[in-house]
Amino acid sequence: MGLHMPLPVFLFMTLLIQLTTQQKVKYARFVGTKDAIFPSSALKKVTAQSPVSCTLQCSQTKGCRSWNFYQTRTIENCELNSHKALSNDLLVSHGGVYYQDIKEEMDCNDLYGAGVSTIKITGFGIKEVYCDNGWLVEMRRYDSTADFNRNWSQYKFGFGDPRQQFWMGNEALHAITKQGDYSLLINMLSCNGNYYYAKWNLFKVKSELMKYAVDNALTIESYNTTNTDGLLQIRGGNFGTFDNTDAYSPVSNKTCAEQNGGGWWFKSCTYFHLTGYYPDCNHTDTDDRLDTKSKMKSKAITGNNCDIGCLLQAATMKIRRNN
Ligand SMILES: *[C@@H]1O[C@H](CO)[C@@H](O)[C@H](O)[C@H]1NC(C)=O
Ligand SMILES: *[C@@H]1O[C@H](CO)[C@@H](O)[C@H](O)[C@H]1NC(C)=O
Ligand SMILES: *[C@@H]1O[C@H](CO)[C@@H](O)[C@H](O)[C@H]1NC(C)=O
Ligand SMILES: *[C@@H]1O[C@H](CO)[C@@H](O)[C@H](O)[C@H]1NC(C)=O
Numbered sequence: 001m002g003l004h005m006p007l008p009v010f011l012f013m014t015l016l017i018q019l020t021t022q023q024k025v026k027y028a029r030f031v032g033t034k035d036a037i038f039p040s041s042a043l044k045k046v047t048a049q050s051p052v053s054c055t056l057q058c059s060q061t062k063g064c065r066s067w068n069f070y071q072t073r074t075i076e077n078c079e080l081n082s083h084k085a086l087s088n089d090l091l092v093s094h095g096g097v098y099y100q101d102i103k104e105e106m107d108c109n110d111l112y113g114a115g116v117s118t119i120k121i122t123g124f125g126i127k128e129v130y131c132d133n134g135w136l137v138e139m140r141r142y143d144s145t146a147d148f149n150r151n152w153s154q155y156k157f158g159f160g161d162p163r164q165q166f167w168m169g170n171e172a173l174h175a176i177t178k179q180g181d182y183s184l185l186i187n188m189l190s191c192n193g194n195y196y197y198a199k200w201n202l203f204k205v206k207s208e209l210m211k212y213a214v215d216n217a218l219t220i221e222s223y224n225t226t227n228t229d230g231l232l233q234i235r236g237g238n239f240g241t242f243d244n245t246d247a248y249s250p251v252s253n254k255t256c257a258e259q260n261g262g263g264w265w266f267k268s269c270t271y272f273h274l275t276g277y278y279p280d281c282n283h284t285d286t287d288d289r290l291d292t293k294s295k296m297k298s299k300a301i302t303g304n305n306c307d308i309g310c311l312l313q314a315a316t317m318k319i320r321r322n323n
Helices: 007-026 051-059 152-157 170-177 256-260 289-293
Strands: 042-046 066-069 078-081 097-100 114-121 125-132 135-141 182-190 195-201 219-223 238-240 264-266 310-321
Touching: 051 066, 051 078, 051 097, 114 170, 152 170, 170 310, 256 264
Parallel strands: none
Antiparallel strands: 042 078, 066 078, 066 097, 114 125, 125 135, 135 310, 182 195, 182 310, 195 219, 238 264
């Protein structure tokens, strides 16, 4: 007679074989090695009777993306990890075998913990992105060492290090936000030392031909900034950089990107601008309005020393698919 194995067990054995094959392909350096583990990102340790059981426990654990199985241990021999090893991560020899989920995620929705993960974006391909508890970080900025005054092609493909300060890239942003309905969350730290957030719904970035414009569907969902000034200015705005922009300031007779620095969705020369010149928060002279205007800031935050919008010392932009 045929197989008497229950179907789920059979499926997981199939999965295991595929995983082992993929491991050999992806981590060619470890071909034949039976004792390589991925040391970081342990979510939890459980006890498993076999590699198949360890695989099953990973598949049943929210956020588990890879696992290490130790044949030589009797308890806690199955380590469930929140991340898969990236192509440049090292697997180390440590008496265990490394396996990973073959499913390619399309964004960070099902990825827990924080760190760099690989996702497979529809119509784009594989991309290493920074996931933060289900959110995909699109940009992060927190000091003056990162240069955000970049050209069109740098904003198109992205720049910086996803673990530190960076812009993910408009081409990827377009492709990801095309996959479904996404929310946008921006966290800000003002020069006054206060944290704020603003959250939008239906954040969609059009194609390069459409100048990566933010779709008009964008709405504000919630916020704890002082007001909403400027928070909807990005709606319908074309992306612009100093070498490719159509937004122009009649006051300075310069394009917004020339005047304010950075790449952004300039509809007018906005007072909400996270890629403007990095401010010196200790510089208390706010008389030079044009100068303040060109800095990283948000008009939705008012208070002491905020003049025409509060200067910011840090910001992150994150997106997440609505389920
Ligand atoms: C954009 O900037 C990069 C880095 O400075 C440079 O290599 C590239 O040639 C620039 N692209 C254009 C179109 O100017
Ligand atoms: C805004 O909300 C964030 C996150 O909930 C919180 O950390 C921050 O303190 C709040 N800020 C203000 C000014 O209420
Ligand atoms: C604006 O800039 C253009 C090109 O740089 C120049 O030709 C024009 O005279 C300027 N206009 C004013 C009002 O300064
Ligand atoms: C600003 O002032 C704070 C507190 O006095 C200090 O810690 C910080 O280093 C100063 N920053 C700069 C850029 O001067």
